[in-house]
Amino acid sequence: MATSRSGDTKSSDVVELKRHIGLFNGVTIIVGLIIGSGIFISPKGVLLNSGGSVGVAMIVWTVCGVLSVCGALGYAELGASMLKSGGDYAYLYEAFGPIPAFLRLWTLFLMIRPAVLAVLCLTSARYALQPFFLDCDAPEAAITCLAAAMILLLTFVNCYSVKLSTWIQDVFSVGKVLALIVIIIAGVVQMAKGRTENFQNAFDTADLSPDGIPLAFYSGLFAFAGWYGLNSLTEEIKNPQRNLPLAIIIAILLVMVVYLLTNVAYITVMTSQEVLTSGAVAITFADRVLGVMSWIIPVSVSASCFSCVNCMMLSTSRVTFVGARDGYLPDLLAMIHVNMLTPLPAVALLCPLALLMLSTSDVYRLINFLSSTRWLFIGLTTAAVPYLRWKRPDMHRPLKVPLVFPVTFALACAVVVAMSLYSAPVDVGIGLALTLTGVPVYLLAVWRNKPGWLIKFTASSTRTLQKVLLVVPQTSKKGEGEKLNK
Numbered sequence: 001m002a003t004s005r006s007g008d009t010k011s012s013d014v015v016e017l018k019r020h021i022g023l024f025n026g027v028t029i030i031v032g033l034i035i036g037s038g039i040f041i042s043p044k045g046v047l048l049n050s051g052g053s054v055g056v057a058m059i060v061w062t063v064c065g066v067l068s069v070c071g072a073l074g075y076a077e078l079g080a081s082m083l084k085s086g087g088d089y090a091y092l093y094e095a096f097g098p099i100p101a102f103l104r105l106w107t108l109f110l111m112i113r114p115a116v117l118a119v120l121c122l123t124s125a126r127y128a129l130q131p132f133f134l135d136c137d138a139p140e141a142a143i144t145c146l147a148a149a150m151i152l153l154l155t156f157v158n159c160y161s162v163k164l165s166t167w168i169q170d171v172f173s174v175g176k177v178l179a180l181i182v183i184i185i186a187g188v189v190q191m192a193k194g195r196t197e198n199f200q201n202a203f204d205t206a207d208l209s210p211d212g213i214p215l216a217f218y219s220g221l222f223a224f225a226g227w228y229g230l231n232s233l234t235e236e237i238k239n240p241q242r243n244l245p246l247a248i249i250i251a252i253l254l255v256m257v258v259y260l261l262t263n264v265a266y267i268t269v270m271t272s273q274e275v276l277t278s279g280a281v282a283i284t285f286a287d288r289v290l291g292v293m294s295w296i297i298p299v300s301v302s303a304s305c306f307s308c309v310n311c312m313m314l315s316t317s318r319v320t321f322v323g324a325r326d327g328y329l330p331d332l333l334a335m336i337h338v339n340m341l342t343p344l345p346a347v348a349l350l351c352p353l354a355l356l357m358l359s360t361s362d363v364y365r366l367i368n369f370l371s372s373t374r375w376l377f378i379g380l381t382t383a384a385v386p387y388l389r390w391k392r393p394d395m396h397r398p399l400k401v402p403l404v405f406p407v408t409f410a411l412a413c414a415v416v417v418a419m420s421l422y423s424a425p426v427d428v429g430i431g432l433a434l435t436l437t438g439v440p441v442y443l444l445a446v447w448r449n450k451p452g453w454l455i456k457f458t459a460s461s462t463r464t465l466q467k468v469l470l471v472v473p474q475t476s477k478k479g480e481g482e483k484l485n486k
Helices: 023-034 044-049 054-081 088-096 098-132 140-160 162-192 212-224 229-236 240-269 272-277 281-289 296-325 344-358 363-391 404-423 425-436 438-445 452-469 479-483
Strands: 335-337 471-473
Touching (some): 023 162, 023 229, 023 240, 044 212, 044 272, 054 088, 054 212, 054 229, 054 363, 054 404, 088 098, 088 229, 088 296, 088 363, 098 140, 098 296, 098 363, 098 425, 140 296, 140 344, 162 240, 162 281, 212 240, 212 404, 229 240, 229 296, 240 272, 240 281, 281 296, 296 344, 344 452, 363 404, 404 425, 425 438
Antiparallel strands (some): 335 471
């Protein structure tokens, strides 16, 4: 019988990822992925492109929330129908074949997520140090060192225990929502005192430009991004056919309500022009309303970014794990630690990639280049819902959503990509070129007639690292882990 790290005897002696994630954990993971630094620091993209009209901005926020619900429903059907981790990589593979799936895996694992992890850790470190440097900016060296420490800490946590990682996520996600509730309550108090002058002429559209509306929706959809992350962890969710769709819907509706009320609170205290000129809206809000308790907000921004990093490590490592299990990445990345029952190699490899991103000033440009390709893949994944209805009508679907929802969201993604291509053709072109660098890698990954020396080298390296890391393939018996030390 297998023995867990805590010494509890399990009923199975197979090394596999365990179903530790319940409904509440699922909700906190999605909330943690969606709510990052944006709603605290710079929610002005929607307002700016809405011509400074508060009423139009609120409509845009609402519609973006509804569109995100449409996309989430599509992912909920896919997740309930295909009980496989990997998220959009797995769904693209099932619907459209290995090439688009691998390109999604390639950009996500090697470029997008390490870059985003680095940026989030830098942001978290900057705001964590802010209370200690009230009269000046924190030294860049200190920010970088603290960001690196965060990456190392969360790598250890995610290698060590899924339960610990989800517990951290529960605590931090609840904390960030409570911080936004503090802002909302403070706004309600100010409104009760009669501060409603900023809502007068809310639908003044004198400065509204038709070209700005698509950009406003782009900003709004970007703020809601992340609702698809839980699908990467399907194999670790308890009763996924029920809890996965339910967690997605609960989380996206919760975030939608919180976002709307938070923006109302901002406008209650600040004019639309002040929102547009503020470098960090929530901190300006706190300085005006919370007084000596204003330190709560920079700490909350730091904690929110830290929570996002934890979520991304949790979800991205599973996409990598499934991709390796399918044979498109080195076999070692599809292995599980025999005692901790985590995909240790897949998690650990994210660490040096993210640390490398800390050392380059081009990390922000890389994220900008690949933003449009992200929406391309997400839209294509959502389009898989109607495609699979046609291609595989007999597939078991515990949840079957009206097709109008995924089709609407897929069309919205197409508009976002087309708008990006129109407004920044060079950036989009570079992003597509970076994505297509995965094609020769894919050809190498599926190259059946590899040289004998390459096969021997990879096999020998994998065996050596198995012994060092004490990891085995998912289908191996726990007892095999003991043989690695002999």
